Amino acid sequence: MSDPTDRPEPTDAASPQAASLHAPVARLLRPLVRLFVARGITFPALTNLLRELYVNVAEYDFALACKEQTDSRVSLLTGIHRKEVRRLRGAGAPVSEVPGVVSRTSRIIARWIAAPEFTDGQGRPLPLPRLAEEAGPSFEALVAGVTRDVRPRAVLDEWLDRGLAVLDDQGRVVLLEGAYLPRGGGEPQFSCFSRNLHDHVAAAVENIMGEAPRFLERAVHYDGLSQTLAEQLEARACEIAMDALRQANAEAHAACIDDPGGTHRWNFGIYVFREETPPAITPPAPVATA
Numbered sequence: 593m594s595d596p597t598d599r600p601e602p603t604d605a606a607s608p609q610a611a612s613l614h615a616p617v618a619r620l621l622r623p624l625v626r627l628f629v630a631r632g633i634t635f636p637a638l639t640n641l642l643r644e645l646y647v648n649v650a651e652y653d654f655a656l657a658c659k660e661q662t663d664s665r666v667s668l669l670t671g672i673h674r675k676e677v678r679r680l681r682g683a684g685a686p687v688s689e690v691p692g693v694v695s696r697t698s699r700i701i702a703r704w705i706a707a708p709e710f711t712d713g714q715g716r717p718l719p720l721p722r723l724a725e726e727a728g729p730s731f732e733a734l735v736a737g738v739t740r741d742v743r744p745r746a747v748l749d750e751w752l753d754r755g756l757a758v759l760d761d762q763g764r765v766v767l768l769e770g771a772y773l774p775r776g777g778g779e780p781q782f783s784c785f786s787r788n789l790h791d792h793v794a795a796a797v798e799n800i801m802g803e804a805p806r807f808l809e810r811a812v813h814y815d816g817l818s819q820t821l822a823e824q825l826e827a828r829a830c831e832i833a834m835d836a837l838r839q840a841n842a843e844a845h846a847a848c849i850d851d852p853g854g855t856h857r858w859n860f861g862i863y864v865f866r867e868e869t870p871p872a873i874t875p876p877a878p879v880a881t882a
Contacts, residue, residue: 620793643672643676643680644680646670646671646672647666647670647672647676647677647680647681648680650665650666650669650670651666651681654669663677663678663681666681696738696739696742696747697751697756699738699739700734700735700738700739700747701756701767702841702845703734703737703738703845704717704720704734704767705717705767705838705841705842706838706841706842706844706845706846707737707845709729710729710734715838715842717767719760719762719764719765719766720734720764720765721763721764721765722744722745722748722763722764722765731744731748731765732744735747748765751765755768756768787859788859788861791859791861792809792861792863795807795808795809796809815869819868822866823866825866826864826866829864830864833862833864836862837860837862840860844858844860
C-alpha cells in the first residue's frame with residue numbers, strides 16, 4: 593500500500609493573477625539578487641530560506657478561523673511536499689529581531705536630533721560635553737535618558753570606533769552625518785536595510801491585498817532627463833527628505849513623552865533613486881507620475 597504522503601507535489605500551474613505578478617516581481621527582486629550574488633548567497637541557500645518562509649506564512653497568515661491548519665492545506669497553498677511541510681512547521685519564521693545594540697543606537701540618535709535640549713535653534717544636534725556641566729546637556733545625560741543598562745563611556749567608545757561621532761577640539765562629542773544611515777555592510781546597516789525595505793514592501797502589499805489603500809505610498813517620477821538635472825533633483829530631494837524626517841522625528845519624540853506605551857510601532861521612510869536608462873530611439877519628453 594502506498595504512503596499517501598508520497599503523492600506528487602501540487603502542480604505549478606500559475607493562475608492569471610499569479611502570472612500577472614511575474615514581471616513586477618522580477619523587477620522587484622533583481623536588485624536583491626544582485627546583493628545575494630555579491631554577498632555569496634547561492635540559489636540553493638535562497639531556495640531553502642524561501643521554503644521556510646512559504647511554510648511559515650501559509651501556516652500563520654493564511655490559517656482559517658476556528659480550524660486547525662493542516663499539513664495538507666499548507667502543502668496546497670505553497671506547492672511544497674507534505675513531508676517537507678511537516679518538517680518545517682513550527683520552526684518559526686526565519687527572521688531575526690533587530691539586534692539590541694542597533695536598536696539602542698537608533699534610539700539615542702533619534703533623541704539627540706529631536707529633543708530641544710540637545711539641538712540648536714535650527715534643529716541640528718548640538719556638540720555635547722561628555723559629562724554634565726551645571727545641569728546642562730551632555731552625552732552622559734543623552735544616553736542615560738535612553739538606557740541605564742550600558743555606561744555612557746562604553747557607548748561613546750563604541751561610537752568613536754564605528755565613526756558615528758568624533759571629539760572636537762574642545763573635547764565635545766559631535767554626531768556625524770553618517771550616523772543617520774549606518775554604512776560598511778555590517779549588522780547595523782543590514783538591520784536598517786531589512787526594516788526599511790520590509791516596511792515599504794509590506795505597505796505596498798497591504799494596499800494591493802486590502803479592500804482600499806491603507807498606507808500612503810507615493811513617488812514623484814520623471815523620465816528623459818539630462819544627467820545634470822537628474823543630479824540637481826536628487827540633491828534637492830535629499831534636502832526636502834531630511835527636513836521631513838527631522839520634523840517627523842521631533843514631533844514623534846515629543847508625543848512619546850506622554851504616551852502610555854503599547855504594542856504598536858510606526859515607521860516613516862523616504863527614498864530617493866536615480867539611474868541612467870538605455871536611450872530611446874526618440875528621446876521622450878519629461879513625464880511626471882505620482
